[in-house]
Amino acid sequence: MKHWKRSLLSLIISAGMLVSAAPAWAAPQQMALKVNNQNVEFTMNVPIVDQGTTMVPLRTTLEAMNVKLTGVQDGNISVVINGKKITLKSKTKQINGVTYAPIRIVGEAAGYEVRWDQKSRTVLLLSKSVKEGARGFMWEVKNNGNTVYLVGSIHIADDSFYPLRSAFEEAFAEADYLGVEIDISKAADKEQQQLIMNKGTYQDGTTLKDHVSKDTYAKLGEILKQYEMQPNALDAFKPWVVETTISSLKSMAAGYKAEAGIDLYFIQKAIERKLPVLELESYQSQLSMFDGFSKELQEKNLKSTLDNFDTLDDSVGQLTDMWKSGNDQLLLEFTNSMAVDPEYNKAMLIDRNLGMADKIDGYLKSDKKAEYFIVVGAGHYLGEHGVIKLLEDKGYAVVRK
Structure with missing residues (x-):
């Protein structure tokens, strides 16, 4: 020591004394989503950026991550991850009757690393290594x-x-x-x-x-x-x-x-x-x-x-x-x-x-x-x-x- x-x-x-950069805000835009390099197929509703937050169709995205959705109420998202019941407190949004939620919140809670590939305009969800994080x-x-x-x-x-x-x-x-x-x-x-x-x-x-x-x-x-x-x-x-x-x-x-x-x-x-x-x-x-x-x-x-x-x-x-x-x-x-x-x-x-x-x-x-x-x-x-x-x-x- x-x-x-x-x-x-x-x-x-x-x-x-630490100075940080403010989060960026962008207009809503379309993008793609991959889970472990597999494209997630959406029908009419696709991921968007809404007021700086990447939002994804909740049910379709959870299914692609092998996560069971049991309910959504007042911003509380109830899911089952690896047999464990978890409630995610997060903002949600209804678009054309489909519930959207922030990809980072649901992705990281499910054990995925969330990355953004600017060139392909794709959100990447990657399973974390077997080795536990720090x-x-x-x-x-x-x-x-x-x-x-x-x-x-x-x-x-x-x-x-x-x-x-x-x-x-x-x-x-x-x-x-x-x-x-x-x-x-x-x-x-x-x-x-x-x-x-x-x-x-x-x-x-x-x-x-x-x-x-x-x-x-x-x-x-x-x-x-x-x-x-x-x-x-x-x-x-x-x-x-x-x-x-x-x-x-x-x-x-x-x-x-x-x-x-x-x-x-x-x-x-x-x-x-x-x-x-x-x-x-x-x-x-x-x-x-x-x-x-x-x-x-x-x-x-x-x-x-x-x-x-x-x-x-x-x-x-x-x-x-x-x-x-x-x-x-x-x-x-x-x-x-x-x-x-x-x-x-x-x-x-x-x-x-x-x-x-x-x-x-x-x-x-x-x-x-x-x-x-x-x-x-x-x-x-x-x-x-x-x-x-x-x-x-x-x-x-x-x-x-």
Whole structure:
């Protein structure tokens, strides 16, 4: 664990600085559908894109996937998959008397990987390999007729993370709500961008050079030049913004990106399903936390990133391998390693975990009898001050899934 750099902690703890692309919207259009390279024959009704969501004739598509449809009512699709009864909560649409549903929701719940072939304008449903997808981190809590799934996210990823193992998709398919730290699909909104500028830049006429040592500033300039940027390109920003930016440059160079992160993956699916998205925190609270770090801690974190820049991609690889294997012991060791800096540990984990646990407690005590799919950084769950321990202290039984 000593090789994991503090500069990467935000990848499994905080999503606030990650900017994502908004989902594309297109006019309705016709297309083809294949299940394991076999064309699905439709009569009059064919797949369409409706307000950005690919919709397919439900009954015909399910039959092609060898899934039995037992009923559709108020957006609840009841099916039998491999002998197991599942209710998919999804928007449906009637077209010429035929029920349409989003292909990703029904396809992934049935154990297929959903792809789009632009050249042939074909939706491809491919059976996932016999080998189960990445294990990741997920727990289940039940109370008062409510079920809460606790999913540990990593905020950057690549295509190798997908498809996720079926337990994730099945739990999400039945969810009534998605809960996240913050809705990062809104990161590009003017309001959020202005908030970052207000919090992350100097407003008093000074620059980064006035707030860090000459050595730190010189190292930053050398790294920026490696990316064909001017040495003073980040002068307007505070050390905590510069640290995140530098880490992101290295992560992207290694092929990882926020657009593939676990939380954004489910946010995009929630948008497709028109599923309510609950925020356990806010942009204001996350950015205020970073901005509230002492001057000494901000430079310490930035210096650590710069000093270890050449090995950051190896550290990211260790982090992603930990997530894929769902290694609880490594995650716990990682979480405990943060305790070496009391200021950092209190702000990043202890205080935030209390707030998250209180929100989840409220969901479990609700009279809604609903299912909540909660996705926050994996680093928030384990340890003496972790969300799981806090929930157990409140009397809940938390089960690893």
